Amino acid sequence: MIKGNSWTLKLSAGFGFLFLYAPIIALIVYSFNKSQLVTVWGGWSLKWYGELFQNEQIMNAAWVSLKIALISATLAAVLGTIAGFVLSRMRKFRGKTILSGWVTAPLVMPEVITGLSLLLLFVALENMFGWPAGRGTMTIVIAHTTFCLAYVAVVVQSRLASLDETLEEAAMDLGAKPTSLFFLITLPLIAPAILSGWLLSFTLSLDDLVIASFVSGPGNSTLPMVIFSKVRLGVTPEINALATLMILAVSIAVIAAIVIMRRQNRFQGP
Amino acid sequence: MMTTSAPSDSSRPSLFQRFKSRRLGRWLVIMVPMLWLAAFFFIPFLVVFKISLSEAMIAIPPYSPLFEWDPDSAFATLKVTFGNYLFLFESRFYLDAYLSSLRIAAISTFFTLIIGFPIAYLIARSGPTMRTVLLSLVILPFWTSFLLRVYAWMALLKKNGLVNEVLMSIGLIDQPLQILQTDFAVYLGIVYTYLPFMILPLYTTLEKMDLSLIEAAQDLGAKPWRAFCLVTLPLAKPGIIAGCMLVFIPAVGEYVIPALLGGSDTLMIGRVLWDEFFLNRDWPLASAVAIVMLIVLVGPIMFMRNGNKEGL
Numbered sequence: 418m419i420k421g422n423s424w425t426l427k428l429s430a431g432f433g434f435l436f437l438y439a440p441i442i443a444l445i446v447y448s449f450n451k452s453q454l455v456t457v458w459g460g461w462s463l464k465w466y467g468e469l470f471q472n473e474q475i476m477n478a479a480w481v482s483l484k485i486a487l488i489s490a491t492l493a494a495v496l497g498t499i500a501g502f503v504l505s506r507m508r509k510f511r512g513k514t515i516l517s518g519w520v521t522a523p524l525v526m527p528e529v530i531t532g533l534s535l536l537l538l539f540v541a542l543e544n545m546f547g548w549p550a551g552r553g554t555m556t557i558v559i560a561h562t563t564f565c566l567a568y569v570a571v572v573v574q575s576r577l578a579s580l581d582e583t584l585e586e587a588a589m590d591l592g593a594k595p596t597s598l599f600f601l602i603t604l605p606l607i608a609p610a611i612l613s614g615w616l617l618s619f620t621l622s623l624d625d626l627v628i629a630s631f632v633s634g635p636g637n638s639t640l641p642m643v644i645f646s647k648v649r650l651g652v653t654p655e656i657n658a659l660a661t662l663m664i665l666a667v668s669i670a671v672i673a674a675i676v677i678m679r680r681q682n683r684f685q686g687p
Numbered sequence: 688m689m690t691t692s693a694p695s696d697s698s699r700p701s702l703f704q705r706f707k708s709r710r711l712g713r714w715l716v717i718m719v720p721m722l723w724l725a726a727f728f729f730i731p732f733l734v735v736f737k738i739s740l741s742e743a744m745i746a747i748p749p750y751s752p753l754f755e756w757d758p759d760s761a762f763a764t765l766k767v768t769f770g771n772y773l774f775l776f777e778s779r780f781y782l783d784a785y786l787s788s789l790r791i792a793a794i795s796t797f798f799t800l801i802i803g804f805p806i807a808y809l810i811a812r813s814g815p816t817m818r819t820v821l822l823s824l825v826i827l828p829f830w831t832s833f834l835l836r837v838y839a840w841m842a843l844l845k846k847n848g849l850v851n852e853v854l855m856s857i858g859l860i861d862q863p864l865q866i867l868q869t870d871f872a873v874y875l876g877i878v879y880t881y882l883p884f885m886i887l888p889l890y891t892t893l894e895k896m897d898l899s900l901i902e903a904a905q906d907l908g909a910k911p912w913r914a915f916c917l918v919t920l921p922l923a924k925p926g927i928i929a930g931c932m933l934v935f936i937p938a939v940g941e942y943v944i945p946a947l948l949g950g951s952d953t954l955m956i957g958r959v960l961w962d963e964f965f966l967n968r969d970w971p972l973a974s975a976v977a978i979v980m981l982i983v984l985v986g987p988i989m990f991m992r993n994g995n996k997e998g999l
Contacts, residue, residue, distance in 0.1 A: 426808060426809055433802050433803070433806040434824060436882075437828050437882060440839035443842065443849055444838075444839040444842065447842060496719065497720075503717050507717065510717060516717075519721075522728070523728060525936040527939060527940020529977070534734065537731065538730060541734050560727070562723075563727040566723070566724070620832075624834060627943065627961075648838050648841065652845065668827060671827050672823070
């Protein structure tokens, strides 16, 4: 088990990878199934992809979800970067422990609790101040920004922790003001982390069902909400096609990101 | 992990001393994430707590106000009821739901660890290229939709799904098994979807491990298995704790997996909360369920944060 990578280790890890990928591969294969009955193979066909793009409900929800994901990922990237920077670069200040707790807790907080608490907050605010008037895109954006912010903060924080501070100190010694120091030195150095935080937020927002179900209003169904309501009734071939497209898009993005990161690392040295 | 040593040269003011001179700007920067998280993460819990103390009623919003203003006497009376909490503790149903969630989450976490450890170990011990490839293979499912990955299992586990077809074709069973809508399917779903959360922290600690320690143990005559138990496992402890908490805590409150893969008798507290809120529209009771769940989870969350401080 210890010396070399013994066959037991390789075998058990191999099973693990098979476990990770078999369901996804089965899903992709069945999305090309001609038959209406999802499990009976009726030959290859692109029929369900055609039906998918004609399904107005799914297309509308996809548009709503994309919009929300773009806005929340961007907001989360800005706020999360600030939070990560404050936590790793600022001298101890009152409330630092609280802030670091508030940043890590949303990562593990069960979604039902986050969703319920935000909804009750929005309802209470509406009763007291008349804002936000009703629930919809904006309340979902606020909710998604809040939990995505935590992911960005953690990624940025770990990047900052691994960065050599001498560059920043040198800039300070040469008379850079804190703002120009941040924008000219720190920001470019942590840009890859912010980008990956943004991408992570984007996919998390696009994927969230539970929180969005709590804080969305009528007529603001996101894509996961539509998928969930369809899937609850059973397996549908259109959703197989949709899943395949989403998995394909994510795979291309992730592989591209890894290739870019590797190139950059090679360029910057170890 | 967040502390940074000030430069030793005292003639040169440190980064932080210079920041200090710009107090106002500094506080503004700190306040931005602080205020956002206070408003949308912390205060919501207070609102949930407040509503858990009120009574459900048919109104918009469907709960009684905590303060009642009496215009005649100009007195505000505080109306607090612990009825929701009493109801939670008196009824067997909720207690069972909490216990069963904890049990399901604990068992799934254990199996996630068993399956995740060899993968993390193999990745940590691979060459650089292989390492990137394997790591990407772990990260890729992590980025694909959670909902769709749960859905993928629905198609596999159905009565006439792939798993049953394969088992029947190799002659292991004569009749399709009822796998979907059982507790087993819920375990499977949790292990499957949370596996990357276990592998990544495990990999981080295993990667940093000094292999010469294991060699030393073996040179001193420890059998591989013994060396693994006495050297590798203790060194991997921070990663094990972090991974287990990252799986266990969200799994306790899981809703999607029991809703799609579980049966009607699969009791999980996240699902109970959801039904209480969306089906029964009992907001105060749902709030009380959430508060008790938070109290149950505070211990593990603290444990995780302390573990992080020590280990990562």
